[in-house]
Amino acid sequence: MASTGLSSLDQLLGNDGYPDRSTILVIGPPGIGKEALGYWFTHSGLVQNDFCLYTTRLSAREVLQDVKAFNVDFTQRVPFWFSSSGGQVKFDVNDLASLSYNTKDILKKNSNRRIRVVTDVLSSLLMLNQPDTIYKFLTQLFADVKQYDSVLLATVEEGMHPPNVLAAMQQLFDGVIELRLYEEGLRVLPLLRIRKMRGVMPQPGYYNFSFTKTGMELNAYVR
Amino acid sequence: MSIDFVALVNVVAPVVTAAILLLGMYRALEMRRVFVNSVYRSRATWSGFLMLIILIQVINSFVSYPNSGILSVIGSLPVFALLLTIFAFSDRSVLVAMETDFFHRNTLGWLRVRWPATIVLVISFLVAIAIGSFNLPSLPAQPPLWEVLVENLAMIWFVVIAIVLAYAAVALIVGARRSADRNLRRSVLLIGLAILTLVLSIVLTIPFSGGLPYAIIYQGSTVIGIYLIYRSVMSLSPIGRIEKQIV
Numbered sequence: 001m002a003s004t005g006l007s008s009l010d011q012l013l014g015n016d017g018y019p020d021r022s023t024i025l026v027i028g029p030p031g032i033g034k035e036a037l038g039y040w041f042t043h044s045g046l047v048q049n050d051f052c053l054y055t056t057r058l059s060a061r062e063v064l065q066d067v068k069a070f071n072v073d074f075t076q077r078v079p080f081w082f083s084s085s086g087g088q089v090k091f092d093v094n095d096l097a098s099l100s101y102n103t104k105d106i107l108k109k110n111s112n113r114r115i116r117v118v119t120d121v122l123s124s125l126l127m128l129n130q131p132d133t134i135y136k137f138l139t140q141l142f143a144d145v146k147q148y149d150s151v152l153l154a155t156v157e158e159g160m161h162p163p164n165v166l167a168a169m170q171q172l173f174d175g176v177i178e179l180r181l182y183e184e185g186l187r188v189l190p191l192l193r194i195r196k197m198r199g200v201m202p203q204p205g206y207y208n209f210s211f212t213k214t215g216m217e218l219n220a221y222v223r
Numbered sequence: 224m225s226i227d228f229v230a231l232v233n234v235v236a237p238v239v240t241a242a243i244l245l246l247g248m249y250r251a252l253e254m255r256r257v258f259v260n261s262v263y264r265s266r267a268t269w270s271g272f273l274m275l276i277i278l279i280q281v282i283n284s285f286v287s288y289p290n291s292g293i294l295s296v297i298g299s300l301p302v303f304a305l306l307l308t309i310f311a312f313s314d315r316s317v318l319v320a321m322e323t324d325f326f327h328r329n330t331l332g333w334l335r336v337r338w339p340a341t342i343v344l345v346i347s348f349l350v351a352i353a354i355g356s357f358n359l360p361s362l363p364a365q366p367p368l369w370e371v372l373v374e375n376l377a378m379i380w381f382v383v384i385a386i387v388l389a390y391a392a393v394a395l396i397v398g399a400r401r402s403a404d405r406n407l408r409r410s411v412l413l414i415g416l417a418i419l420t421l422v423l424s425i426v427l428t429i430p431f432s433g434g435l436p437y438a439i440i441y442q443g444s445t446v447i448g449i450y451l452i453y454r455s456v457m458s459l460s461p462i463g464r465i466e467k468q469i470v
Contacts (some may be wrong), residue, residue, distance in 0.1 A: 029460040031263030146304045159406045188253040
C-alpha cells in the first residue's frame with residue numbers, strides 16, 4: 001500500500017493508503033484543492049525514497065508555488081518533472097504519443113523502485129481530444145503503469161466535462177475520491193467521499209474536509 | 224377599497240431584493256471560505272462585496288436628501304460606489320475570462336478600453352459631485368446654452384455611465400463564451416447578464432416619469448438583476464445534494 005501522505009485519509013482507507021498497483025482519480029470542481037492530495041502523495045513518496053513522477057500542464061515553478069501554499073515541503077527532495085517548462089522532460093498537451101513513450105521510458109528506468117505518478121493533465125487532455133481517444137490512451141497507460149510497483153493519482157475537473165465522460169473516467173480508475181461542495185440548508189459544505197477503492201473497504205459516508213498547516217483535516221459529516 | 228399598486232410594488236420589491244442580497248452575501252462568504260484557488264476566492268469576494276454595496280444603495284434609496292448641496296452629494300455617494308464597484312468587478316471578470324480563454328484573446332479590445340473607460344467614469348463622477356454641490360438658480364425664459372447643458376447634465380451623465388457599463392456587460396458575455404472553464408463561463412455570463420439587466424432597468428425607465436409602468440419595469444428588472452448576481456455566485460462550483468441513504 002502507498003500512504004496518501006495524509007494520516008486522516010489513510011485512516012479512511014483502512015490505515016494503509018492507496019492499494020498497490022492502482023490508479024486513483026480525484027474528482028472535484030476547480031478551486032477546491034484537489035491538487036493538494038497529489039502534493040501530499042508526492043511528498044510522502046519522496047520521504048519514503050520512492051521515485052515520484054509529476055506530470056503537469058503547468059510549469060514546474062508554478063506547481064512549486066502552489067505546493068508552498070499548502071505547506072508541503074518540496075525543498076529537500078523534488079519529484080521528476082514532466083512539465084510545460086522547467087522540468088526534466090517537456091510536456092506537450094497535444095502530443096499523446098510523446099507522453100505515452102516518455103512515461104513508459106521513465107517507468108522502465110526506475111523499475112527497481114516503488115513509483116508514484118501524479119498528474120493534473122487529464123482535464124486538458126479531455127478538452128483537446130476525443131474522449132474515446134483518451135479512454136484508449138489511459139487504458140494502455142494504466143496497463144504499463146501496473147507492470148511496475150507503482151500507483152498513479154490523477155485529478156480531473158468536475159463541471160468542465162460532460163457527465164458521461166466523467167462517468168467513463170470513473171469506471172476506468174481503481175479508486176475514485178470525490179471532493180465536492182454540498183448544500184445543507186443555507187450553508188455550503190466542502191465534503192469528501194470515497195466513491196470506490198479497489199481491494200479496500202473504505203469508510204462510507206461524507207467527510208467534512210479542510211486544509212490545515214499539517215495536511216488535511218477530515219471529520220465525519222453528521223447532518 | 225382601492226389598492227395603491229405603485230406603493231405596493233415599491234415596498235415589496237426592495238424587501239425581496241434585500242432578502243436575495245442577504246442570502247447571496249452569506250453564500251458568497253461560504254464559498255469564499257471553501258475555495259483554495261485565488262481566482263475562485265476573488266470571484267466570491269467580489270460578488271459578496273457587490274451585493275453589500277447594492278444593499279447599502281437599496282437602504283439609502285429610502286432616505287430623502289435635498290436636490291443640491293453637500294447633503295445631496297453625500298446621498299449620492301452609494302450610487303457612485305455601486306457604479307464603480309460594478310465596473311471594477313466587470314473589469315476583473317473580463318480579465319479572468321480572458322485568462323481562462325485558451326487563446327487569451329483580447330475580448331472586444333478590453334485591454335485598450337478599460338483605462339479610458341475608467342477615466343470617463345471617474346471624470347463623470349467628479350463632474351456630478353461638483354454640479355451637485357452647487358445650488359443652481361432656476362433658469363430664465365431664454366437661458367444661455369451652458370445653463371441648459373448643465374441642467375441636462377444628469378441625463379448626459381446617465382447615458383455615459385450606461386454606455387460604459389453596457390460595453391463592460393457585453394465584454395463579459397463575449398468573454399464568458401470564450402472561457403475554457405465551464406464554471407467560470409457560467410458565472411461570468413450571469414454577471415454580464417445581471418449588469419445588462421441593471422443598465423436596461425435605467426434606460427427602459429427613462430420615458431416614464433413615474434407610475435405603475437415605471438415601478439414594474441424598474442423594480443422588476445432590479446430584482447431579476449440581483450437574482451442573476453446570486454446565481455452567478457452559486458455557479459462558481461457545482462453544488463450537490465447529500466444522499467440521504469448514505470448519511
